[in-house]
Amino acid sequence: MVTPGGARPKLSRELIVTKARAIADASGLDALTLRELAHALGTGQASLYRHIADRRELLGLLVDDVALEFPTADPGLAPRERLLKVWLDLHAFLSAHEWVAKVIAEGEYISRNAAPFAQRQLDSLTGAGLGTEDAMRAYRTLYNxxxxxxxNKHPMGHHLEAVPPSTEDEEFRWAVSRFLDCLLPGEPPQGQ
Structure with missing residues (x-):
């Protein structure tokens, strides 16, 4: 990676994370090796170790970086609509960064940057009338x-002629909407 003047930008943790994220987004997590990352940065692999300990630390930094971009919803919306919007937006965001779901699901990396997202969801759920314990269970259910x-990319059931074809986005919207309908029965859905 060389700038127009011919000089390489100074290697930093931020630059490493940015390039690593670009590789993961473009080619998947399996393509993100320290060797490939060093090559993409125009440096040697040993240079990376001045800024990160190993691939494990790099993945943790990537999860932290992505969590900063988790969506927020307009606090002026009714709780059910706010919850629906933020979960649909998060689905769209993570669909654009396919590798993230795998890293999150493995459970090895806990991002401190995801805590504000989780707290906003818990606040929305308690604001909709759920108790703290039910709000936590609902949050975990939505996340799972x-x-x-x-x-899950398996097309189980999609081959059935009686089932009209739909997109993953439509299927996710349907699932979250129905869950919220059951969870918050006193609040009628708007525009559904």
């Missing part, structure tokens, strides 16, 4: 539903 949709 999201990961299930992102990770």
């Amino acid at each position: 539903l999201l990961l299930g949709f992102l990770l």
Whole structure:
């Protein structure tokens, strides 16, 4: 990676994470090796070790980086609509970064940057009338539903003629909407 003047930009953790994310987005997580990353940065693999300990640390940094971009929804929306919007937006965001769901699902990396997202969801759920324990269970259910949709590419049942074809986005919208309908029965859906 060389700038127009011919000089390489100074290697930094931020630059390493940015390039690693670009590789993972373009080619998948399996393509993200430290050797490939060093090559893409125009440096030697040993130079990376001045900024990161290993691939494990790099993946943790990538999860932290992505979590900063988790969506927020308009607090002026009714709780059910706010929840629906943010989970649909998160599904769209993570669909654009396919490797993230796998890393999250493996459970090895806990991002401190994801905590504000989780807290906003818990606040929305308690604001909709759920108790703290039910809000936590609902949050975990929504998160597992999201990961299930992102990770499961098996077309089970889609070959049936009686089932009209739909996109993954439509299927996810349907699932989250129905879950919220059951969870928040006192709040009628708007525009559904």
